[in-house]
Amino acid sequence: MFIIKKKITVIAWDQVASKFYENQIIDLFGELVVTSAYHVRDGSVQDIADADLYVVSTDAFESMSDLQRYIPQGRPMVEIEVTYTKKAIEVLLELPEGTEALFVNLSEKMVREAITRLSQLGINHIKFTPCYPGCNPPGGFRLAVTPDESRYVPEDVERILNLGQRVLASTTVVEIALRLKFDFLLEREQFRSYFRSIAANNYSFDQLFGRSLRLESQFEILLNIMDDGIIGVDENSYIFACNPKACDIAGITSENIVNQPASEAVPFIPFDECRKSRKKIENRLVRIKGVDINYSISPVIRGSEYMGSFATIQRFTEEESKQHNLRIQLLNKGHKAKYRFEDIIGNSEVIMRSKSIAGKMAKTNSSILITGESGTGKELFAQAIHNSSARKEYPFIAINCAAIPDNLLESELFGYEDGAFTGARKGGKLGLFEFAHKGTIFLDEVEGMSPALQIKLLRVIQEGEVMRIGGNKIITVDVRIVAASNESLDELVASGTFRKDLYYRLNTLPVQLPPLRERGDDIMLLLNVFMKEFGVRFELSPNAEKAFMTHIWNGNIRELRNYVEYLAYLDKNIIDCEDLPQSFHSCISKPSKVLSGTNGSYESELLLRIAGNRLDDYLFVLECLNEAYENHETIGRNSIAERADNIGIYLSQQEIRDILNKLDGLSLIKISKGRGGSKINSKGITVLSDMRTKY
Structure with a gap:
């Protein structure tokens, strides 16, 4: 070997x-x-x-x-x-009771450790006085004892008893x-x-050690997994151990099989195969007397010698078989994540930042909360997170919590027992949390859950346990939860419609997805991707391109895809504003004439479209940043919130954060990391001045 x-x-x-x-x-x-x-x-x-x-x-x-x-x-x-060696101890034992001697070693600490060790070994009849370099030992000693440090023995000592270096215990x-x-x-x-x-202060170390080795060789696995059936064989494949659980599962008695060849007593367990290969055999199925049994065999190797092996056996119950088959069926029915981070298209700074953050979070097992407007790609991110995690080989199950009635959602998530309610499927039903065991479950629009379901979800996160409707058995599950919401959950917490404790459990690792209107050139990049998807090619006129770049995109990427599909059926090489559907025009705020021709008009118009009916809040935040700039200060969300409260404007921390992020996306301000606060830039000052004159 x-x-x-x-x-x-x-x-x-x-x-x-x-x-x-x-x-x-x-x-x-x-x-x-x-x-x-x-x-x-x-x-x-x-x-x-x-x-x-x-x-x-x-x-x-x-x-x-x-x-x-x-x-x-x-x-x-x-x-x-x-x-010490036994010979050294024997020499000391020959000294008469009451002998006085110096004990000489390199340091005081080493002297005291050595004397203490001798006392533990039964040398208590000698009165030792410590002696080491730098000390002033009393004179008159005729004997010095030392562990091979004679060079430090005082010259007036008549006899030196050298015990030799102390050896490894x-x-x-x-x-x-x-x-x-x-x-x-x-x-x-x-x-x-x-x-x-060597000397030992306990009884027969050799016997104790030999006994522990034999116990380790024969009973190590048996002691660790007593809940399973155990059958052990020696190096010649003769059975020497069989616990009651194994007898019960296999329908045998230990009296009839111990000391018998395994090939005759339990022919369904291939001990000889394990002996020849010297490799572990894992998770095989065999049917014995109408019962499916799962077994594994582990060889015991010492050095290069095969000393025997142990088989662990369990009943592969009907419920376990059903769960196993259903999980396989789920995988075949598409309950797998298809997308990865490289499938998320976009080069803008905001989307690259979101991908980077989500990629790092994917490596953990903590819950993730993805927030963003409808159509920003929350499920796409959830699938990418799953495929970048250690759970990627297990199921990914997505469910929209707002699209399913509350009572049906509970039965879907947690399952139910036979006869749990009228109309329940005979035999009961496994819940999605059980199906997602070892994998990821994606809860889209999680804010749609009722308070009762929120409590049950909280238990899954905290305890890793579920209970089916109408059942009384706790089922342990290992599921990573990725939740998503179109709404501001902290506002729902403040209003009392969403549980605060659940919010903080879900929001362990937050991911904020940017709306399409903040992603700049990604709009045209995605447009080209969708054209390839529909097998068409057209160009936008300058006016149409500007309309695309200044559109509010309330439906985000989903809305963009719909418009590309519509334009594909027009079969035109050049698309102008007149070719855009009426729904596109109805979503655009008409450009204000008072803005045209003014400095910063393009950015002002973008701000007007993004802010919508919340323009006053955006201008208030810009005013706060501008005032801080003029005073050579920085300002953070807390200070902005306090100023708003003082003049009767209600703005939550989340709302201010969203406004700052959108102003940053328009390049009107710069958000600093840490406690640096936010600063308005020259473009932001120009836009603010422009808006002041018109509103």
Whole structure:
């Protein structure tokens, strides 16, 4: 079996210790690792290399902040725990009760850790006095004990008992093996011999470790998934385990099959196939005694050896089968998102910003609220969000909440049980939230939901649970909700017609789509796209093109497409204003004669069309921005709202935001990010002056 070598970096206080620990790791793990040793004392740790695992002594750094300076955050690390060899402990046990001795090590911290460890190992009959470089130990000691640091023993000490360097404790060795996924090595005699050679303050580590390995090999999966049926076989495919759930599902008894060949006792489970391939077999169906059973088989591999495998089995119930088949049918019936962000046509700054924001939001699982006028492409964005998310392989289901009666909408979304109400389908019906499991559900015109349905929707978002009409069983669903609205939901919240808590749950990630009239040259770009769609080619006269560019477009892209389809049937090469349908002209505010020929008349006319009957609100906002400009100040939405309130004009934060965005789209102002506020520009000042003289 090919195994990639792992890089281990060892860090200790001084060079001797770091090199000693490095050599121990090499002796144990050999050719499977590449090691490097660093020490803090002389500063070599400044040039530390990247590694798969960092092994650090407890005395290397003074604080956690020092440690984090050298080891990348989030990288795996093992803290070195050291102990003594059994031979060293035996030498100390031979000393008489009440012996007094210096204990010599590199630092006070290291001395105290070493003495504490000896006490844990039963060395309590010796009275140790700490000794380390820089201290002033009392004289008169005849004996000094040291873990290979004799160089720091005072010269007047008669006898030095060198215990040798402390070695890696068994817990440290085991943790290194587990972190590197080399746990199969721990069963080798080399490691067992090492564990037997070191002192431990618990009973028979070797027996305890061997027992844990056997339990891990035979019962790891069994302990984790007791709700499923479990059948385990050894390396020869003889059954050694079968829990009651498995007996119940397969109609067998454990007394009759344990210690029997799996090929005879449970021939419907291909353990031999798993043994030969050594690969997991997932989610297969088999029919046993008229019952559909779903099973998976997981092999147990230690090193390169196959040690057996476990099968998990469950009943594939009628309800699960029905849901499975229905979901497949849904996918085949077009409940998939067709569009991606690259299908959204437009090069204007406002649409590119919306695409960028929505693209980033698609990567999350949070709810998204798309707002914008009718016909701006909200469902197109919803489908693109789904196709850019991790849920793209699962269903995308769209439903218009305002187009379906309230009682029918509830049954569509949540489903119902058999006999839940008069006219209910026999056998009940699954709801769209269940169909959309693991996928996305798009709730268009969500403001059309009744207060009762809003409460149920809130529960889906908060708890991930639904309950069918007439049912009493909670059904867990994993659905990402993308909602859309043509109206200002914060105003509906203020009026009490939309729940505030639901609004904030849906509005976790807001996306605002710009109306077509703010998208500039995108109008002509979309016109060309629709001409290709209808297989026609015509040109607009200068007057017709200006009419298109100054049209209000209340119906947005949908309205534009309708007009292109109408013009396609005229079969004309040049389209003039007279060729446009009456509905087009009725939506255009007649240009005011007083505006013609004045400075900024084109922008003024655009503003007049966009503002409509709210022209006073637009002019008020421009006046506020102009006053701030003259005073060399910036002004934000809060200040504008306060000024409006002071003179009896009611403008909500959302309304002011919309007005500012539209003024920005006309290039009359500049909206700054953060707390920079908004500023009027020279074009905006010209238009404001123009409008003042006429209104």
